Structure formats: structure tokens, C-alpha cells
Amino acid sequence: MISSIRNGTPREQGARVSHVPVSVPQEEAAKISIRNLTKTFLTRDRIFTAVDDISLEIQAGTFFMIVGPSGCGKTTLLRIVAGLEKHTSGSVEVVHSHPGCPGNSMVFQGDSIFPWMTVWDNAAYGLKMRNVPKRQIRETVGHYLDRTGLTKFANAYPHQLSGGMKQRVSIARAFANDPEVLLMDEPFSALDEQNKTLLQEELLRIWDETKKTVLFITHSVDEAVTLGDKIMVMTAHPGRTKAIVDVPFARPRSVLELRATPQYGELVYKIWGYLREEVQHAKADAEGNA
Numbered sequence: 001m002i003s004s005i006r007n008g009t010p011r012e013q014g015a016r017v018s019h020v021p022v023s024v025p026q027e028e029a030a031k032i033s034i035r036n037l038t039k040t041f042l043t044r045d046r047i048f049t050a051v052d053d054i055s056l057e058i059q060a061g062t063f064f065m066i067v068g069p070s071g072c073g074k075t076t077l078l079r080i081v082a083g084l085e086k087h088t089s090g091s092v093e094v095v096h097s098h099p100g101c102p103g104n105s106m107v108f109q110g111d112s113i114f115p116w117m118t119v120w121d122n123a124a125y126g127l128k129m130r131n132v133p134k135r136q137i138r139e140t141v142g143h144y145l146d147r148t149g150l151t152k153f154a155n156a157y158p159h160q161l162s163g164g165m166k167q168r169v170s171i172a173r174a175f176a177n178d179p180e181v182l183l184m185d186e187p188f189s190a191l192d193e194q195n196k197t198l199l200q201e202e203l204l205r206i207w208d209e210t211k212k213t214v215l216f217i218t219h220s221v222d223e224a225v226t227l228g229d230k231i232m233v234m235t236a237h238p239g240r241t242k243a244i245v246d247v248p249f250a251r252p253r254s255v256l257e258l259r260a261t262p263q264y265g266e267l268v269y270k271i272w273g274y275l276r277e278e279v280q281h282a283k284a285d286a287e288g289n290a
């Protein structure tokens with residue numbers, strides 16, 4: 001099935017989500033197809049273009065990174081793919097290959113777990129909502145709590161956990177939910193450097209088991225090169241595609257070993273070459289508006 005969110009007219013009409021049969025073999029179809037996507041916000045005194053004519057094909061099983069300066073439209077783009085935000089024109093399609101599985105699971109930067117639920121109940125939430133058999137919930141949640149180092153904290157509440165642990169709960173919940181695509185919006189950006197590295201390692205390990213299609217947003221070039229198969233660099237406002245770059249590094253990856261290679265440094269340098277000017281534009285914009 002394809003979940004399709006299209007708007008054909010330049011004015012916002014509300015996202016239309018429809019399901020149509022897949023007419024091409026699954027392995028040839030992109031998992032996420034974004035075509036000429038534009039999003040404008042109507043503010044008090046002007047029309048503000050946040051995302052401008054972005055087209056993108058993301059194949060199934062790709063760890064796809066989007067990197068861009070603050071305010072360039074990354075979150076807006078992700079929210080449109082998640083169906084949380086209406087777009088103004090263009091289309092977004094996500095192929096559904098597993099009936100009964102959710103279209104997507106999101107992991108955000110801040111607290112996105114329920115404070116009144118234990119770690120276990122948070123991780124099990126999506127499965128319980130879908131009435132998955134209890135035994136399967138026990139196995140799946142047990143597995144992902146183990147993979148994220150949370151087994152001992154299964155009965156703890158979020159206020160008893162550090163920021164890194166809470167993000168682990170979010171990750172366990174997202175993978176346990178077994179979505180068609182995983183959408184991650186700067187999930188590690190509030191963490192200190194050491195915790196961030198540990199969580200990146202853990203995410204890579206878990207992802208290697210599942211090879212889910214991931215759309216991961218970051219403002220960190222290091223993070224993009226460490227995790228991704230492909231990186232889209234966005235321009236500063238309005239958010240357009242500046243470049244799409246392949247990441248050639250073999251998997252499984254060890255974050256620290258990868259970062260010690262000259263090839264890693266060269267790719268970071270190359271991406272910064274695209275990004276530097278955009279960051280300067282974003283800074284000048286912010287200062288102009290201050």
C-alpha cells in the first residue's frame with residue numbers, strides 16, 4: 001500500500017492521505033517519494049516559505065540524513081512526511097509493505113515519552129494500542145529494552161532517568177513499534193558529547209538488525225556522516241536541496257574507529273563545503289531579524 005499525501009494546488013487545502021495498491025515491484029519502488037514539496041506559512045504580515053520545491057526518493061532500507069542550518073525547514077519537512085503538518089503543494093508518498101504496522105514512529109529531541117508510564121509501558125505503548133498478543137509484546141519489548149541497556153530500568157519512571165536514558169526509551173519504543181519508516185528529529189542534540197556517541201553506537205547496532213528506512217534530521221555534519229547512507233544538505237531559508245551525497249563507509253560501523261579514518265575527515269570536510277555558506281546565511285538572517 002502507498003500512503004499518499006498530496007496537495008495539487010498552491011494554496012493549502014489540507015493533507016489528503018489515501019491508500020492505493022502498489023503497481024511496481026517493492027524492491028524497485030522508493031519507500032519515501034517526495035515530489036516538488038513546498039510549504040508556506042501564512043504569518044501576520046507575510047507568506048513565509050519554509051520548504052521550497054524539494055524532491056527526494058528514499059529507497060527502502062536507507063539510513064537517510066538531512067543536514068541543514070537552524071531554521072532551514074528540517075522539522076517542517078519531517079512533520080509533513082509524518083502527516084503531522086499539511087504541505088502547500090507537491091506530494092509525499094510512503095509505501096506500506098506490512099499491513100497492520102504503523103506508517104511511522106518518531107523520535108524527537110526533547111522528552112517524547114509519557115511521564116506517567118514506566119519504561120516498559122512506554123516501550124510497549126504502540127504494540128498495546130494495536131492489540132498485539134501479550135506474548136509478542138513481552139518478546140519484542142524485552143528485546144529492545146535489552147538492546148538499549150534498559151532491562152534493569154523496566155519498572156522505572158521517566159523522572160528517575162537521565163536525558164540519555166529517556167532517549168533510549170524513545171528509541172526502544174520506536175523500534176518495538178515496527179513502523180514502515182522511522183523519523184528522527186535531532187534525537188541526540190540535547191545530550192552531552194559522550195552520551196551522544198554512546199547512543200549513536202547503540203542506534204547503529206539496533207539499525208543493523210532491522211535495516212529500517214530511517215529519515216534522520218540533524219544539524220551536525222559529524223552525526224550525518226557517522227550514521228547515514230546518504231546525506232541531503234539543505235540551504236538556509238527557504239529550505240531547498242543543496243546537495244545529496246553518498247556515504248561510502250561499510251557497515252557495521254564503529255563510531256570511534258570510523259572517525260579515526262582519513263576518509264571520514266574528508267567527507268566531513270566536503271559536506272562542510274556545502275554547508276558553510278548556508279550557515280552564514282542563516283546567521284545573517286537571524287541577526288537581521290533580531
Ligand SMILES: Nc1ncnc2c1ncn2[C@@H]1O[C@H](COP(=O)(O)OP(=O)(O)O)[C@@H](O)[C@H]1O
Nearest residue numbers: 041043048050069070071072073074075076077
Ligand atoms: N507554524 C509555523 N508558523 C510560522 N512559521 C513557522 C511555523 N513552523 C515553523 N516555522 C518557520 O519555518 C522555518 C523552518 O522551521 P523548522 O522546520 O522548525 O526549521 P529547522 O527544524 O530546520 O530548525 C523557521 O523559520 C520557522 O520559524
Ligand SMILES: [Mg+2]
Nearest residue numbers: 074075076185
Ligand atoms: Mg528542527
